[in-house]
Amino acid sequence: MTNFEIERKFLVATEWLVPTESPSSHLRQAYLSPLGSGNEIRVRAKGDARLMTVKAPDENGDPLVRREVEFPIADEVFEQLWVLAGQDRLSKRRWSVPLGGVTAVVDVYEGELAGLRVAEVEFDGVDAARAFEPPEWFGEELTGDPAWSNRELAARGGGRHPKPGRGR
Amino acid sequence: MTNFEIERKFLVATEWLVPTESPSSHLRQAYLSPLGSGNEIRVRAKGDARLMTVKAPDENGDPLVRREVEFPIADEVFEQLWVLAGQDRLSKRRWSVPLGGVTAVVDVYEGELAGLRVAEVEFDGVDAARAFEPPEWFGEELTGDPAWSNRELAARGGGRHPKPGRGR
Numbered sequence: 001m002t003n004f005e006i007e008r009k010f011l012v013a014t015e016w017l018v019p020t021e022s023p024s025s026h027l028r029q030a031y032l033s034p035l036g037s038g039n040e041i042r043v044r045a046k047g048d049a050r051l052m053t054v055k056a057p058d059e060n061g062d063p064l065v066r067r068e069v070e071f072p073i074a075d076e077v078f079e080q081l082w083v084l085a086g087q088d089r090l091s092k093r094r095w096s097v098p099l100g101g102v103t104a105v106v107d108v109y110e111g112e113l114a115g116l117r118v119a120e121v122e123f124d125g126v127d128a129a130r131a132f133e134p135p136e137w138f139g140e141e142l143t144g145d146p147a148w149s150n151r152e153l154a155a156r157g158g159g160r161h162p163k164p165g166r167g168r
Numbered sequence: 169m170t171n172f173e174i175e176r177k178f179l180v181a182t183e184w185l186v187p188t189e190s191p192s193s194h195l196r197q198a199y200l201s202p203l204g205s206g207n208e209i210r211v212r213a214k215g216d217a218r219l220m221t222v223k224a225p226d227e228n229g230d231p232l233v234r235r236e237v238e239f240p241i242a243d244e245v246f247e248q249l250w251v252l253a254g255q256d257r258l259s260k261r262r263w264s265v266p267l268g269g270v271t272a273v274v275d276v277y278e279g280e281l282a283g284l285r286v287a288e289v290e291f292d293g294v295d296a297a298r299a300f301e302p303p304e305w306f307g308e309e310l311t312g313d314p315a316w317s318n319r320e321l322a323a324r325g326g327g328r329h330p331k332p333g334r335g336r
Contacts, residue, residue: 032222034206039252041200041209052220054200056252069248077239084207084224084237 005122006129009148011139012106012117024095027107030085035155042151043073043081046094050078090154099135112157118142173290174297177316179307180274180285192263195275198253203323210319211241211249214262218246258322267303280325286310 018024025047033041040055053070073081082089090113095106102121109116119138123129134141142148186192193215201209208223221238241249250257258281263274270289277284287306291297302309310316 032207032209033201038202039200054249054252056254059254067252069245069252071242071245074239077237080237081222084222084235086224086227 006124006126007120007122007143008129008132008134009142009145010119010134011142012119013137013139016117016137018095018106018108019097022095022097024093026091026093028082028089028091029150029154030082030089031151031154032081032085032088035088035151040151043078043085045078045082050075052081087157088154090150090157102132109153113153116153118148174292174294175288175290175311176297176300176302177286177288177310177313178302179310180287181305181307184285184305186263186274186276187265190263190265192261194259194261196250196257196259197318197322198250198257199319199322200249200253200256203256203319208319211246211253213246213250218243220249255325256322258318258325270300277321281321284321286316 027044027046029042029044031040031042033039038057040053042053042055044051044053050073051070052073053068056067058066090109091111092107092109092113095108097104097106097119099121102123104119104121106117106119109118121132123132146152195212195214197210197212199208199210201207206225208221210221210223212219212221218241219238220241221236224235226234258277259279260275260277260281263276265272265274265287267289270291272287272289274285274287277286289300291300314320
């Protein structure tokens with residue numbers, strides 16, 4: 001039930017081209033819970049899969065720990081909830097790009113967020129995360145900045161992208 | 169997808185005894201969305217059924233209209249979400265009591281809300297709702313008072329019942 005994720009997140013340089021030999025999948029996700037505090041309730045379509053994910057804050061207030069319950073939902077339920085979510089949704093294509101010993105997940109956003117490309121790398125531990133040397137095609141680091149969470153991006157839609165708030 | 173409900177809601181007089189010949193079912197329900205604005209996301213166990221219900225406010229702001237999506241979830245998913253919901257939950261036994269041409273649904277709350285009994289009657293139209301004469305065992309009317317919604321009652325738990333805010 002309890003997930004710990006150690007990851008770093010970066011903008012992707014404009015000149016980087018998606019490697020067409022890499023695997024990718026199309027994602028649509030919508031948020032049913034309000035932006036901000038409380039549980040985050042998301043539905044996601046990834047390929048043929050339809051999932052609901054409920055993420056709850058840690059009972060002791062630890063920002064690094066979130067409890068998570070994920071379960072499949074029917075296709076028609078997803079479509080109804082997708083409509084119900086109104087503007088709080090986004091779609092993107094997710095590419096898996098090998099990067100030395102790790103894998104970068106590159107999200108290429110669509111629709112109102114088109115033009116935004118974000119890379120995430122997940123690590124086994126804090127030391128590996130700290131030691132990671134971003135490749136040249138990684139731009140500004142976004143790690144830990146809530147303005148760049150998918151929940152925020154979905155809410156901002158409408159062509160309004162968040163502005164980078166800090167340098168590296 | 170769109171539900172219109174016309175119903176009236178009352179406290180039940182303390183001297184009223186549950187008619188043991190009436191059918192009843194046990195309900196547990198938990199709320200995953202925060203109290204207040206936005207979508208209301210509820211899971212409910214009723215007998216053997218396990219359901220999730222997402223209720224969204226009307227897009228045009230009409231308080232009488234809520235869009236609703238309801239779908240079954242697995243028993244183990246319900247139990248995980250029941251735990252995740254923390255204190256935002258309640259249990260009650262629901263009795264169906266014939267009342268002339270209509271049926272009263274009487275909820276007998278349990279746990280921290282024990283002692284609270286609420287009757288609801290649903291009508292086909294506004295005229296029938298207005299013409300309804302409550303039986304003697306109905307107490308104060310609660311119709312339309314958000315303080316007596318199940319979402320509010322779940323949040324108030326901890327033995328704190330809302331105080332009646334208005335007379336009839």
